[in-house]
Amino acid sequence: MWNAAFWGGVSGSAVLLGALAAMFLPIRKKFIGYIMAFGTGVLIGAAAYELLGESVHNGGIIPTSIGFVAGAITFSLFDIMISSKGAQNRKRSGHKAAATGGMVLFIGTIMDAIPESIMIGASLIEEQSVSFLLVTAIFISNFPEGLSSSSGMEKSGYSKKKIILLWILVFVISILASLIGFVFLDGASKEVMSVIAGFAGGAIIAMVASTMMPEAYEDSGPMTGFIAALGLLVSLMLYNFS
Numbered sequence: 001m002w003n004a005a006f007w008g009g010v011s012g013s014a015v016l017l018g019a020l021a022a023m024f025l026p027i028r029k030k031f032i033g034y035i036m037a038f039g040t041g042v043l044i045g046a047a048a049y050e051l052l053g054e055s056v057h058n059g060g061i062i063p064t065s066i067g068f069v070a071g072a073i074t075f076s077l078f079d080i081m082i083s084s085k086g087a088q089n090r091k092r093s094g095h096k097a098a099a100t101g102g103m104v105l106f107i108g109t110i111m112d113a114i115p116e117s118i119m120i121g122a123s124l125i126e127e128q129s130v131s132f133l134l135v136t137a138i139f140i141s142n143f144p145e146g147l148s149s150s151s152g153m154e155k156s157g158y159s160k161k162k163i164i165l166l167w168i169l170v171f172v173i174s175i176l177a178s179l180i181g182f183v184f185l186d187g188a189s190k191e192v193m194s195v196i197a198g199f200a201g202g203a204i205i206a207m208v209a210s211t212m213m214p215e216a217y218e219d220s221g222p223m224t225g226f227i228a229a230l231g232l233l234v235s236l237m238l239y240n241f242s
Contacts, residue, residue, distance in 0.1 A: 041231020
């Protein structure tokens with residue numbers, strides 16, 4: 001159980017580290033885009049290989065497909081709701097993020113983090129060892145989110161102390177979500193696990209397509225595709241050698 005909490009905390013800590021980097025280090029906007037593009041590729045690979053591929057193998061295509069569609073729909077509906085409040089800019093670091101309410105940015109980040117952390121906890125049930133591909137992918141994708149969202153929050157008038165406290169709360173929520181994935185899914189059938197993994201995979205792919213990739217391209221331009229492809233290659237290598 002504490003193993004699940006630890007690895008959930010590791011993935012969630014990236015948001016806090018990104019926030020600290022945004023507040024105390026001079027990081028160019030284009031470099032943020034490069035990190036996000038790389039994280040996009042790694043996260044797509046993690047969803048495809050670690051979540052969807054494994055869940056099809058263990059529980060079958062039908063439970064995985066049901067979970068996948070449900071996850072994509074659920075994320076998209078929530079994304080539509082919070083985007084109407086301005087959270088479509090939660091990964092942007094410029095004036096668009098500055099025009100967004102800080103609490104909306106915070107809620108959007110939590111919405112991204114919960115399904116990822118639940119699957120980290122769930123991955124420990126059968127294997128008793130964490131999926132390093134999943135943790136790495138989530139960490140890499142969370143870092144630029146904390147970095148760019150924090151920059152936007154600062155520009156919208158939030159103090160450094162308040163920003164840090166909000167990201168500490170995201171860190172705690174990531175730990176709790178990972179614990180929930182471990183405790184409440186322990187003993188679940190392979191079909192149920194496949195639905196849950198498919199749900200997380202669908203939510204992650206929807207999140208990548210609607211937020212990470214467009215914003216990575218906005219910051220880093222035509223190099224986004226190449227860097228994302230490198231991220232996917234790294235994901236493939238981690239999957240095969242882990």
